Amino acid sequence: MVLGRTGKSETWFTEYQTDSLSLGLRIHSVLQSKTTGFQELLVVETETYGRLLALDGAVQTTARDEYVYHEMITHVPLFMLDAPKKVAVIGGGDGGAIREILKHPTVEEAHLVEIDAEVVDTARQYFPEISVALGDPRAHVHYADGIEWVKNARDLDVIIVDSTDPVGAAQGLFQAQFYQTIAGALTQDGILVAQSESPFLHQDLIRQMRDGMRTAFSEVRLYCAAIPTYPSGFWSFLMASNHPTAPSARTMGTNIETRYWTPDLQTAAFVLPRFVEELMA
Ligand code: AG3
Numbered sequence: 001m002v003l004g005r006t007g008k009s010e011t012w013f014t015e016y017q018t019d020s021l022s023l024g025l026r027i028h029s030v031l032q033s034k035t036t037g038f039q040e041l042l043v044v045e046t047e048t049y050g051r052l053l054a055l056d057g058a059v060q061t062t063a064r065d066e067y068v069y070h071e072m073i074t075h076v077p078l079f080m081l082d083a084p085k086k087v088a089v090i091g092g093g094d095g096g097a098i099r100e101i102l103k104h105p106t107v108e109e110a111h112l113v114e115i116d117a118e119v120v121d122t123a124r125q126y127f128p129e130i131s132v133a134l135g136d137p138r139a140h141v142h143y144a145d146g147i148e149w150v151k152n153a154r155d156l157d158v159i160i161v162d163s164t165d166p167v168g169a170a171q172g173l174f175q176a177q178f179y180q181t182i183a184g185a186l187t188q189d190g191i192l193v194a195q196s197e198s199p200f201l202h203q204d205l206i207r208q209m210r211d212g213m214r215t216a217f218s219e220v221r222l223y224c225a226a227i228p229t230y231p232s233g234f235w236s237f238l239m240a241s242n243h244p245t246a247p248s249a250r251t252m253g254t255n256i257e258t259r260y261w262t263p264d265l266q267t268a269a270f271v272l273p274r275f276v277e278e279l280m281a
Contacts, residue, residue: 013044013052015059017231018201023059025049025229031126036118038169043126049229051126053094055119055164059229061094066130069195070096071261072225072269073237077158077191078104079254079266080245084157085109088185090146090173092162093119095131095139101160102133103256112141113149115169147172153185161194166205174205176212179240183216192217192240199224199276200232206279213240221245222280223269225260236276 004010014024025046032043042054050063061069074097078084083106089097093114101110112134114120120141123131133139142149150159159182166174173194182192192213196206206222213220217240227235239245247266254263272280 008047013042013046013054015054015057015231021201021231023229023231025052027052032122034118036116038116038118039164041116041118041122043122052229053119053122053127056167058165060164061096061127061130062229063127063129065228066094066096067258068225068227068260069230069235070100070130071258072223073097073160073162073193073195074100075256075258075261076223076237076266076269077160077193077239078107079247079251080191080239080241081157081189082248082250086156087111087158087160088113088150088153088156089160089162090150091115091164091170092160094123094127095120095134097160097162098136098139099130099133101158102136102138108138110136110139111153112139113144113146114141115143115145117143145169147178147181150178150181150185156186156190158191158193159186161192163195165197174209174212176215179213180216183242189243190241191245194238196222196236196238198230198232198234199236199273199279200234202231203279206236206238209238210280213238216240218242219244220280221270222272222276224272224276225269 012024013027016022028045039056052062053060085108087101088111163173164170219241221239252263
């Protein structure tokens with residue numbers, strides 16, 4: 001470890017977010033660096049955001065901002081339903097989405113469908129606060145390709161696509177065909193939510209996902225959240241269903257513990273800046 005003039009580590013983790021934009025974080029140590037059968041997996045201790053998990057060089061989660069993403073990708077769809085029972089997460093091997101889903105007392109089964117078992121092992125070892133609920137009896141971990149798993153799934157109330165960026169194996173998770181398969185795995189009132197990258201940097205992708213979802217669902221809505229360690233810090237999620245969605249009556253009286261999501265945000269997250277609104281037009 002090289003110490004600079006300030007006495008601080010001069011080792012940095014850098015994500016090259018585009019070919020002309022990067023995010024750099026000063027790190028104290030490298031805890032794990034390996035090539036799995038699927039990707040490059042890295043765990044580092046950063047000064048500003050605590051422990052960080054990167055896959056193929058892209059930040060997936062950090063100890064200090066993970067709650068924003070995990071709360072917003074789960075509570076927003078779950079609170080649109082009176083009594084969600086069966087939920088699946090495609091990807092999301094760190095377990096953060098499962099932790100949030102299991103805060104809903106009506107949930108009986110939360111399925112995690114992760115292609116790379118080493119991500120789950122790493123989360124269990126290095127991110128105990130994120131993976132904490134994977135041992136819950138209602139949590140079911142499947143090491144499988146999400147596209148194949150969904151083909152045989154039925155009667156899910158919510159399916160959450162907690163994917164990496166649309167490169168390599170994850171590409172299929174952004175396609176119309178996958179959304180059609182998801183529609184067949186959901187109940188009539190079921191809801192799909194997929195992370196849809198940054199409205200500043202990934203507008204073509206958001207439009208492609210929107211159009212893909214519209215081939216299988218009558219309602220497609222976008223909502224946003226501030227995630228400091230993701231490209232541009234401003235992130236989006238697409239929600240699709242075959243009925244108009246509105247916050248369930250249980251939203252306002254909930255005693256679910258959160259740090260980002262609030263009952264008011266359940267509605268407010270869908271209020272979009274003009275340029276993002278235009279993306280959905
Ligand atoms: N999955 C979304 C990560 C996308 C971030 N992209 C990037 N850093 N280029 C996060 C998994 C968390 N459960």
